[in-house]
Amino acid sequence: MVILAIETSCDDTCAALIKANCKKRPSFEILSNIVSSQVKLHAKYGGVYPSLAKREHQRNLPKVLAKALANGKNPKIDLIAVTVGPGLEPCLWQGVNFAKELARKLKLPIVPVNHIEAHIFANLITRPGLVEGFSTGRPGLVIRFPAICLVVSGGHTQLILMKGFGDYKILGETRDDAAGECFDKTARILGLGYPGGPAIAKQAVQPCRKDIPAEYRGRTSIKLPRPMIYQKNYDFSFSGLKTAVLYDFKSRPPKVRTSKEYIQKMATEIQQAIIDVLIHKTLKAAKNLKAKTIILGGGVAANEELRKQFKSNVKCQVSNVKFLVPPKNLCTDNAAMTAVTGYFHFLKKKTPKENLRFPTGQGWKKIKADANLRIENSL
Numbered sequence: 001m002v003i004l005a006i007e008t009s010c011d012d013t014c015a016a017l018i019k020a021n022c023k024k025r026p027s028f029e030i031l032s033n034i035v036s037s038q039v040k041l042h043a044k045y046g047g048v049y050p051s052l053a054k055r056e057h058q059r060n061l062p063k064v065l066a067k068a069l070a071n072g073k074n075p076k077i078d079l080i081a082v083t084v085g086p087g088l089e090p091c092l093w094q095g096v097n098f099a100k101e102l103a104r105k106l107k108l109p110i111v112p113v114n115h116i117e118a119h120i121f122a123n124l125i126t127r128p129g130l131v132e133g134f135s136t137g138r139p140g141l142v143i144r145f146p147a148i149c150l151v152v153s154g155g156h157t158q159l160i161l162m163k164g165f166g167d168y169k170i171l172g173e174t175r176d177d178a179a180g181e182c183f184d185k186t187a188r189i190l191g192l193g194y195p196g197g198p199a200i201a202k203q204a205v206q207p208c209r210k211d212i213p214a215e216y217r218g219r220t221s222i223k224l225p226r227p228m229i230y231q232k233n234y235d236f237s238f239s240g241l242k243t244a245v246l247y248d249f250k251s252r253p254p255k256v257r258t259s260k261e262y263i264q265k266m267a268t269e270i271q272q273a274i275i276d277v278l279i280h281k282t283l284k285a286a287k288n289l290k291a292k293t294i295i296l297g298g299g300v301a302a303n304e305e306l307r308k309q310f311k312s313n314v315k316c317q318v319s320n321v322k323f324l325v326p327p328k329n330l331c332t333d334n335a336a337m338t339a340v341t342g343y344f345h346f347l348k349k350k351t352p353k354e355n356l357r358f359p360t361g362q363g364w365k366k367i368k369a370d371a372n373l374r375i376e377n378s379l
């Protein structure tokens with residue numbers, strides 16, 4: 001079956017067409033995956049400006065859909081999936097209303113999708129196999145339960161226990177800024193532009209980079225805090241890290257703080273401080289809760305150093321646990337992950353029946369955007 005998905009939770013206008021094959025083990029073919037980024041527009045604000053993003057979504061949605069349909073060679077569509085939350089409310093509504101109107105016109109069922117769950121399910125797009133608990137097909141499981149999921153994006157940092165498909169418990173989350181937000185804000189302090197994650201990663205010194213003097217590679221003389229790392233809970237806090245960066249930056253003479261050496265040292269330390277906290281808390285949860293799978297997702301999961309260090313720490317510390325991270329281009333916001341998540345819900349018929357039958361049922365009308373949607377309560 002072919003799923004058309006729409007995603008507008010933040011500043012990317014996304015549409016995707018995914019072909020799902022479910023003879024024995026679900027596998028997916030990306031027919032098209034269009035992301036229209038508003039990065040340039042928001043760069044001058046150093047973050048996303050919601051009313052501007054909403055206007056851009058409205059303007060871009062028809063174009064992005066047309067491109068997705070053309071690139072996917074206009075297949076027959078069977079199902080529509082749309083992100084309903086969490087995210088920026090005005091942005092979410094643009095996508096939700098657009099998808100509902102499409103469902104009405106095309107007389108197709110529509111499935112609401114939680115954006116955080118979609119970041120988790122992004123891991124299944126390129127991995128044929130089953131989620132434990134699905135009755136169809138043979139084993140060859142991709143996700144075995146319990147799974148510990150870390151979703152790290154510009155708006156969220158959540159550590160989630162997944163006991164089964166659709167069975168979630170948020171173990172902890174950030175009390176203030178999200179990990180991606182910390183990258184974005186500290187990059188702004190250093191004058192590195194938006195989005196901050198890739199900008200900081202580019203400056204951060206890789207141990208293997210030969211163009212960097214040895215004394216700067218992989219270690220720095222700047223020492224930032226690792227907020228809440230040894231606290232017993234699974235919560236995070238990144239605003240103190242941002243403040244520490246600001247204080248250090250302001251304490252340096254202008255000549256020093258604008259130097260290549262300082263920027264590189266600081267970027268390396270910011271990235272490592274975030275990585276240390278994320279890995280420590282996730283592995284602690286995995287050990288305590290006897291996880292069989294660790295799942296990473298969200299824009300920050302595109303960070304090369306985070307991926308590398310996660311992999312090696314899982315291997316050393318919990319070697320029997322499977323580690324999943326999506327390909328980099330599927331970590332940041334996209335509608336392919338929305339489609340795949342919608343498909344699994346459709347398979348499981350978790351969605352209220354009336355939502356799946358248009359226009360006979362009226363349930364589709366109840367689909368609404370919810371900026372604060374919690375993964376525990378969705379669907």
Ligand code: KG4
Nearest residue numbers: 153154155180195197299300302303332333
């Ligand atoms: O998941 P996403 O695309 O959007 C939200 O749902 O928020 O995540 C965007 C966030 C931004 O904060 C961006 O700076 C961060 O992901 N990001 C990265 C990298 N690529 C994107 N952070 C660190 N390293 C990266 N390579």
Ligand code: ZN
Nearest residue numbers: 153298299333
């Ligand atoms: Zn996201």
